Structure formats: structure tokens, C-alpha cells
Amino acid sequence: MNAVPRRPVLRALAAAALLLTATACESAVDAQTRSGGASAAPRAGGVAELGVNLDLVPANLFTNSNVSITTVVGLVYDTLVRYDRKSLTPAPRLATEWAATDGGRTLTLTLRQGVKFHTGRAFTSADVKFSLASYTDPKWNGQLASTAKVITAVDTPAPDQVVLHLEHPVGNLFDLLDTVPIIDSATAADIGTGKRFVGTGPFVFDAWRPNTDLRFTRNLDYWGGAPYLDGVHVRVIPDSQSLVAAVKSGQVQLARGVGYRDAESATAGGGVAAIPLEGAELQAYVGVNVTSPGLDDPRVRQAVAYALDKERIVKEVYRDKGYPVSLPWPRTSPAYDPQLDGRYRHDVAKAKALLAEYGRPVPEIPLAYVGNDQVAATTAQIVQNNLAEAGITVQLTPVDSTQFVKQLIGAQFPGLWATNHSWAQFTPSTLTVSAYPFNARRNSSHFSSPAYTAAAENAWQLPSGTGAEATAAYRELSQQLLDGTFLAEIAVVFEQIVVRDTLHGVDWSRRRELDLSKAFLA
Amino acid sequence: MSRYLLRRAPSALLVLFLASVLIFLVIRAIPGDAAAVLAGPDAPPEVVAAIRHDLGLDRSLVGQYLHWLGGLLTGELGRSYLIGGDIAELVGDGLGNTVVLTLAALVIAVLVALLLGPLWAATRSRWVDRALTAFHTAAVALPTFVTGVVLIIVFGVVFRVLPTGGVPPDGMFDRLDITAQYLVLPAVCLGLPVAGVLTGFLAETLRGELRQDYVTTVRAAGVRRRDIVLGHALRGALPVAVTTLGLQAGALLGGAVLVESIFAWPGLGLLVEQGITRRDYPLVQVLLMLSVAVFVLVQLFTDVVHAWLDPRIRLGATS
Numbered sequence: 001m002n003a004v005p006r007r008p009v010l011r012a013l014a015a016a017a018l019l020l021t022a023t024a025c026e027s028a029v030d031a032q033t034r035s036g037g038a039s040a041a042p043r044a045g046g047v048a049e050l051g052v053n054l055d056l057v058p059a060n061l062f063t064n065s066n067v068s069i070t071t072v073v074g075l076v077y078d079t080l081v082r083y084d085r086k087s088l089t090p091a092p093r094l095a096t097e098w099a100a101t102d103g104g105r106t107l108t109l110t111l112r113q114g115v116k117f118h119t120g121r122a123f124t125s126a127d128v129k130f131s132l133a134s135y136t137d138p139k140w141n142g143q144l145a146s147t148a149k150v151i152t153a154v155d156t157p158a159p160d161q162v163v164l165h166l167e168h169p170v171g172n173l174f175d176l177l178d179t180v181p182i183i184d185s186a187t188a189a190d191i192g193t194g195k196r197f198v199g200t201g202p203f204v205f206d207a208w209r210p211n212t213d214l215r216f217t218r219n220l221d222y223w224g225g226a227p228y229l230d231g232v233h234v235r236v237i238p239d240s241q242s243l244v245a246a247v248k249s250g251q252v253q254l255a256r257g258v259g260y261r262d263a264e265s266a267t268a269g270g271g272v273a274a275i276p277l278e279g280a281e282l283q284a285y286v287g288v289n290v291t292s293p294g295l296d297d298p299r300v301r302q303a304v305a306y307a308l309d310k311e312r313i314v315k316e317v318y319r320d321k322g323y324p325v326s327l328p329w330p331r332t333s334p335a336y337d338p339q340l341d342g343r344y345r346h347d348v349a350k351a352k353a354l355l356a357e358y359g360r361p362v363p364e365i366p367l368a369y370v371g372n373d374q375v376a377a378t379t380a381q382i383v384q385n386n387l388a389e390a391g392i393t394v395q396l397t398p399v400d401s402t403q404f405v406k407q408l409i410g411a412q413f414p415g416l417w418a419t420n421h422s423w424a425q426f427t428p429s430t431l432t433v434s435a436y437p438f439n440a441r442r443n444s445s446h447f448s449s450p451a452y453t454a455a456a457e458n459a460w461q462l463p464s465g466t467g468a469e470a471t472a473a474y475r476e477l478s479q480q481l482l483d484g485t486f487l488a489e490i491a492v493v494f495e496q497i498v499v500r501d502t503l504h505g506v507d508w509s510r511r512r513e514l515d516l517s518k519a520f521l522a
Numbered sequence: 523m524s525r526y527l528l529r530r531a532p533s534a535l536l537v538l539f540l541a542s543v544l545i546f547l548v549i550r551a552i553p554g555d556a557a558a559v560l561a562g563p564d565a566p567p568e569v570v571a572a573i574r575h576d577l578g579l580d581r582s583l584v585g586q587y588l589h590w591l592g593g594l595l596t597g598e599l600g601r602s603y604l605i606g607g608d609i610a611e612l613v614g615d616g617l618g619n620t621v622v623l624t625l626a627a628l629v630i631a632v633l634v635a636l637l638l639g640p641l642w643a644a645t646r647s648r649w650v651d652r653a654l655t656a657f658h659t660a661a662v663a664l665p666t667f668v669t670g671v672v673l674i675i676v677f678g679v680v681f682r683v684l685p686t687g688g689v690p691p692d693g694m695f696d697r698l699d700i701t702a703q704y705l706v707l708p709a710v711c712l713g714l715p716v717a718g719v720l721t722g723f724l725a726e727t728l729r730g731e732l733r734q735d736y737v738t739t740v741r742a743a744g745v746r747r748r749d750i751v752l753g754h755a756l757r758g759a760l761p762v763a764v765t766t767l768g769l770q771a772g773a774l775l776g777g778a779v780l781v782e783s784i785f786a787w788p789g790l791g792l793l794v795e796q797g798i799t800r801r802d803y804p805l806v807q808v809l810l811m812l813s814v815a816v817f818v819l820v821q822l823f824t825d826v827v828h829a830w831l832d833p834r835i836r837l838g839a840t841s
Contacts (some may be wrong), residue, residue, distance in 0.1 A: 027683070027703070028684070028685045028690070028700045028703035028704055043729055055605075055796065056605075057559075057560070057604050057605070057606075057800075058605070058606040059560050059603075059604070059606060060560060060562060063562045063564075065562050065563075093551040118628075138568060138569045138573075139569075139572060139573065139576060141560075141561055141562055141564075141565050141569050141573075143562075143564050158692075161787055192606050193601075193606045193607055194605065194606045194607060208608060209615065209788065210605045210615070210788070210793075211616070211788035211792045211793060211796065212688075212788040213688075213691070214687060233691060233793070235786065236786065236788070237687060237688065237781050237786040238783055238786065238792065238795075238796075239784050239785075239786065241671055241674070241784070242674060242687045242784055242785065245674045245675065245678050245679050245686040245687070246686050246687060246688075246786075248679045249678045249679050249682055249685075249686050251678075251685055251687075251688070267636075313597060333801055386776045399553075400799065401552070401559075401799065402552075402554035402555070402556075402558055402559050402799065402800060402801050403552075403554035403558075404554075404557065405554070405558045405559060405561075405562065405563055406553070406554040406558035407554075408563050409558060409561060409562075409563060409564075409565050409566075409567070409570060410558075410570075412565075419563075421563075434564060435564055436563060436564040436565070436566075439566075442566070507582050
């Protein structure tokens with residue numbers, strides 16, 4: 001019997017399988033990177049692919065604390081007003097007009113009509129009342145809760161009218177109205193479980209698969225006009241190298257949470273740009289526990305501030321995406337004063353002189369930072385080196401991110417710590433009543449001074465956050481911060497988004513919330 | 523066989539109980555808790571206290587343990603602190619992805635070992651032997667975070683033929699051709715070390731078998747070398763290879779943590795990593811218990827398969 005030769009048959013089968021695979025399969029890469037070209041003419045259609053390094057934490061939705069949260073809030077929710085990125089002048093959003101009366105104790109807002117939640121329900125003044133009340137619930141830990149609590153009553157005389165009654169005037173009321181997302185009362189219970197996020201924003205939330213992705217489709221009824229994009233797909237890519245690879249390969253058109261050095265490498269090949277989120281500044285700083293031996297003397301703390309080589313940190317760590325400062329205020333802030341801000345320039349001789357004046361040896365100081373955060377680790381090493389030059393020995397103590405937050409809010413750092421803070425890009429008083437490191441009543445530094453508390457309260461309880469009276473109050477506040485030196489500011493720095501040239505019209509709020517309502521794929 | 527199984531059951535249960543206590547205590551021994559993560563850097567103490575109360579973290583340790591154990595026994599796994607979702611659902615989704623990835627890696631590893639192991643044992647060519655030694659050494663020695671990045675750069679960025687990571691946007695079963703392309707890089711990365719180990723073991727055991735007397739007898743009878751290796755020696759070598767495979771399943775699960783992170787593959791590895799970083803106690807407890815249970819089951823299973831493949835063990839167990 002003649003058996004069929006095995007080898008030729010196997011070969012034929014393999015070749016056929018290969019051919020079939022090559023012709024029948026669609027490339028997964030092509031499916032992801034279909035849109036091409038770099039022309040800037042707005043075009044409707046397409047789904048923007050985004051990559052983020054951190055996943056959503058639904059219970060933190062009101063805290064602005066990570067890139068996923070600021071992406072979701074920016075796409076799904078609206079606020080009553082919106083600051084532009086250069087000034088603190090509120091522009092209409094869900095509120096179209098407003099008027100303050102009673103010396104700043106009452107604010108009457110007129111609401112936009114015809115706005116609908118993604119469920120189809122009409123937006124009314126009751127939703128504003130509900131959103132403001134939710135924001136003060138401790139479980140959400142809204143960062144402007146102290147300002148929200150000044151509102152003693154919210155009246156809703158008409159569906160399109162809200163009246164806020166305040167305990168006392170506050171200069172940062174519009175910061176609150178710019179920040180609080182307007183949520184749908186009927187589905188608010190689903191926020192904590194991540195099942196549903198319903199707002200009035202340009203994109204409708206479809207689904208969240210933890211550790212995987214978030215999906216949004218465009219809101220055709222959006223009051224600002226339907227977005228060009230059909231939808232937004234946000235992928236969670238925790239590994240920094242993989243995130244960069246995803247942008248380079250075109251699998252995502254926009255990445256958030258890319259490191260400063262990685263962003264340089266991503267943009268080196270062309271077709272990709274790193275955009276600093278101007279107007280949404282962050283501040284890198286070294287915190288000081290003022291009860292720690294040695295650091296309990298203001299001269300030693302000032303020596304620390306003089307010893308910091310801020311230019312080097314901005315250059316080496318932040319790759320020049322920022323500028324050195326002595327005070328938290330960005331250059332666009334009404335509190336920014338170049339003369340005051342220039343106080344603590346890198347000056348080792350001055351640091352040594354202050355230490356000599358102190359006259360005693362400074363014991364070894366521990367410096368805590370988040371160990372697996374490359375930016376924090378490099379900053380801590382430079383700080384250690386800088387302080388050694390001035391004659392202060394620093395022991396580096398890396399901790400993990402959770403322990404770091406616990407020590408920060410529990411005021412448990414034994415010596416110094418290096419991290420960053422936010423909220424100085426808003427009305428200056430927001431920083432001192434909301435950002436924990438600056439809180440005059442209780443802060444991580446254990447710092448308290450009647451003069452600082454008075455300056456902070458005075459700056460807060462102004463009827464307006466801008467103007468001559470406000471400027472004088474901020475000057476006094478800055479003076480107190482410089483004299484107390486309970487934290488040494490290093491620099492104003494920017495979060496960066498890495499964007500491919502196929503995605504245009506990307507915008508953001510002062511809280512780094514992504515605005516893709518006018519974005520399009522070209 | 524059932525008596526054999528019954529004899530093994532109490533020790534397996536004891537391992538599970540001790541593991542539950544250990545897991546519960548160890549994760550709480552790490553400084554910092556989930557309340558701090560949820561509260562964020564600007565939270566006043568009353569907010570942290572409210573969140574701790576909400577999560578039940580203000581109860582005694584024993585109380586927390588018993589509550590968890592009770593839930594575990596009644597099938598109520600609880601809710602994740604940080605992700606907010608039902609743990610059973612989260613673990614189910616993650617497990618599905620991990621199983622798909624691990625099975626793909628396992629298939630690749632087994633195929634490679636079945637192909638290269640006999641070849642390595644039977645080859646007389648020095649070059650083939652050298653090439654296979656080099657493959658074995660590289661596959662065993664190179665950590666997944668190196669091979670993963672190299673694979674991404676070569677196939678994802680330079681040649682752009684495969685996705686750099688993630689799962690198919692429309693689900694695993696929407697388009698199988700797309701799924702296969704998403705799966706190939708992470709599966710190869712995860713399967714490579716196991717393939718190396720398995721190939722080495724199989725080749726070495728085969729060489730041992732080929733030195734046995736019965737092989738000499740078969741060879742004297744004029745049976746072809748290929749048939750000796752595949753038809754006779756392989757049967758003798760497989761039981762050892764299966765036990766090795768069982769042990770390597772653990773390595774696959776361990777390796778999955780890194781590979782899932784590199785390739786953004788949303789499996790259990792990523793869940794564990796995040797859970798530990800954010801002190802998501804209930805989630806981590808369930809996941810670690812699951813790992814222990816899988817280990818115990820896999821060991822039990824390989825023992826059974828071993829007994830089935832090797833009559834000596836089977837007979838010893840039933841006598």
C-alpha cells in the first residue's frame with residue numbers, strides 16, 4: 001500500500017494556514033491606529049485613544065488626585081463657572097449670570113436653561129443644591145470642603161435660580177464653583193462603586209473595567225455643541241515603559257502620567273509632543289517638621305531653604321518644565337510678587353552663615369519620600385547633596401506611597417519630606433484653607449503662629465479674591481510663609497500630557513481635568 | 523485513589539487556615555492603611571476617622587478577621603475599598619484574563635518543550651546541542667521584565683506588527699484574530715522561562731531513560747531511534763515532566779504579576795499589585811487566599827496525574 005507522504009502534506013497545510021492567517025486577520029495595530037495625517041481641519045468622527053498610568057478610585061472622585069479621576073471629571077461633568085487658564089475671572093458654564101449682595105454674604109446665580117443630564121433628566125437648581133451638599137460630605141473629602149461649609153443655606157426659588165447664603169464673605173467662593181462637579185442626584189449612589197457617572201458634560205460615561213479601560217461616547221445634546229469625537233477610550237497602562245511604547249507605536253494618541261524623562265524620549269522620534277498643563281500648576285517642595293531637633297529654629301529652616309539648588313532640580317528632575325520659586329504662587333497668581341519670590345535663591349554661603357549663627361551642630365535629619373516615584377527619589381537625592389554642602393546631614397528614608405500619605409496627613413514625618421502640592425494656582429486663600437501642608441490650624445509641619453493664622457484668615461474672608469485689598473493681604477501671607485519657612489518651596493512645575501499629532505484641540509481645566517469637547521482626530 | 527485523596531485533605535485544609543491567618547496579619551503589618559489612600563493628602567483627621575469607620579478598620583483585629591472569615595465561608599467576599607466594586611466580580615474578571623494568559627503561556631511552554639526536549643535529548647549534532655543549550659540558558663536566566671520590554675520594543679514600536687499591551691477593546695471573544703494578536707507577546711514573555719525549564723527537564727529525563735536497559739533491548743530489536751525516543755522513552759519521562767509542570771504553574775502565576783504589569787494585561791497580578799500598594803485589604807486577602815488554594819489544588823492534581831501515569835504510585839496508594 002502506498003501511504004500518502006507525510007512531509008509534503010504537512011508543508012501544504014502549514015502554508016495554507018499561514019496564507020489564511022495573513023489574509024483573513026485584521027491587524028490589531030491597524031485597528032488601533034487607523035487615523036493618520038497631521039492636518040488641523042476639524043473633522044467629526046473617530047474614537048480618541050488615551051493611556052493613563054493610574055486607574056480610577058471612585059471614592060476619590062472629588063479629590064483631583066490622579067490622572068484617571070481628572071480625565072473622568074473633565075469628560076463627564078460640568079461646573080457652574082470656569083476660570084480661564086491665565087486669570088481668575090470666572091466665565092459662565094452651567095451658571096450664566098451671578099450677582100453678589102449683602103457685602104459678599106449672598107450670591108444669586110442664574111442657571112443655563114435646556115441643559116440635560118446624560119440620563120435625559122433636565123438640570124435644575126435642585127441639582128446645584130444637591131451637588132454642593134454632597135461635596136461637603138466627609139466621605140468624599142472634597143478639597144474645598146472648608147469653603148463649601150461656609151455656605152449656610154442654598155435657596156432654590158426657581159428651577160433656574162440658586163441663592164447661596166454665606167456665614168461670612170470668602171474671597172475664594174468662585175474657586176469652589178469652578179471646582180464642584182454638578183452630579184445627578186438620581187444616580188449619585190453609583191459613583192462610589194464606579195458603576196455610573198452621570199453629569200451634563202460633553203461625554204457620556206459608558207463603562208469602566210477596573211485595571212483595563214474606561215469608555216465614553218459623545219453627548220449629542222451637549223449644551224456647548226456636540227463634540228467632534230464619537231467617543232473616548234481610556235486605557236490603563238500602569239508600567240511607565242509600556243505607556244511610552246503605546247504612544248510611540250500610536251496605540252494611544254494621548255498619554256497621561258508619563259515621566260519627565262520618558263516624555264523626552266517619546267517626543268524624540270517626531271509626531272509626538274509633550275504639552276505642559278499651564279494654568280494647572282503643581283509645586284514641588286520640601287516639608288519641614290518644625291518640632292524636630294535643629295529644625296525647631298527658624299534660622300536652620302531658612303538655611304535649608306537657601307541650600308536648595310532649585311535650578312538644578314528643575315533642570316535635572318523636571319527637565320525644565322517649571323521654574324524655581326520661594327513661595328507657592330505661580331507667576332499668574334494675584335499673590336505673585338517677584339521681589340518676595342526671589343528671597344530664597346541658592347546661596348550656600350548664606351546657609352552656612354545662618355547655621356553658624358545658630359551655633360550648635362544640627363543632628364542628622366531623616367528625609368522621607370515615595371521610594372518608587374522616580375521624580376521624588378531624584379529630588380530627595382539632590383536635596384541630600386545640597387544640604388550636605390551647607391553642613392546638614394540628611395538620611396534618606398524611602399517609603400511607599402500609602403505610608404507617605406498616612407504620615408503626611410497624620411503629621412508623622414520626623415524631619416523633612418519631599419513631595420508636591422497643588423491649589424496655589426487658584427485664589428491664594430484657597431491654598432491656606434484647603435491644602436493640608438499650609439493649613440494654619442493643623443498642618444504636617446506642626447507649625448502654628450498667631451500671625452500666620454491671622455494672615456490666612458484675613459486673606460480668606462475678603463469679599464473678593466482680587467483687588468488692592470486682596471493684594472495687600474496676600475503680601476502679608478507671603479511674608480509669613482517666608483519667615484516661618486515650615487516648608488521650603490522648590491519650584492512651580494507642570495504635569496505634562498504626551499499627545500500624538502493626530503489628536504488636536506485638547507484642552508484642560510486649572511485642576512488638570514481633560515477637556516476634549518473641541519478635540520478631533522485629523 | 524479516593525482514600526489517597528481523603529488522606530491528603532486535612533493537611534490541605536490546615537494549610538488554607540494557616541494561610542488565611544498569615545495573610546490577614548501580614549498585610550496589616552505593612553504601615554499605612556486604605557483610609558489614608560482614600561482620604562488623600564489634604565484630609566483632616568475627622569475625614570480619615572470617618573473613612574476608617576466606614577471601612578470597619580476601627581474594629582479589633584480579631585473582630586475584623588472573624589468577620590472576613592465568616593464572609594469567606596458564606597461566599598460573601600465583600601467590596602474592594604479602593605475600586606469600589608464587588609470583589610467576587612473583580613476577581614472573576616481578573617481571573618478570566620489571567621487564566622487566558624496563563625493557559626496561552628502554558629500551551630506555548632508545553633509545545634516548545636515537547637518539540638525541543640526530545641530533539642535535545644536525541645540529537646547527535648553539536649550545533650543543535652549548542653543552540654538548544656543557549657536557548658535553555660537564555661530562557662531560564664532572562665527575567666520577564668527584560669524579555670517583555672525587548673518584545674514590546676521590537677514588535678510593538680520598531681516593527682509595529684503587534685499591540686504593545688492591553689486587551690482587545692471589544693472583549694476577548696469578539697474577534698479571535700484580534701485577541702490572538704493581543705495575547706501573543708505577553709504569552710510568549712510569560713511562557714518562555716517555563717518553556718526553558720520544562721525543555722531542560724524533559725531532555726534530561728529522556729537522556730536518563732535512553733540509558734535504561736529496556737532501551738538497549740528495543741534498539742537491539744531494530745526499532746528506529748525516533749520511535750524509541752517518542753514511543754518508548756517519552757512515556758517513561760512524562761511523569762517527571764508533569765510534576766515539573768505542576769510546580770511551574772506556580773512560577774507562571776508569580777510571573778504573571780510582572781508580565782501583566784508590563785503588558786497592561788488586567789489580570790490578577792495587576793489586582794494584587796495595586797491591592798497591596800493601596801492597602802486594599804479585602805481584595806488582597808481574597809487574592810492571596812486564591813493563590814494558596816490554587817497551589818494546594820495544583821499540587822493535589824499533579825499528585826493524582828502522577829499516580830495515574832505511574833502504576834507504581836497508583837498501586838501503592840490503593841494497597
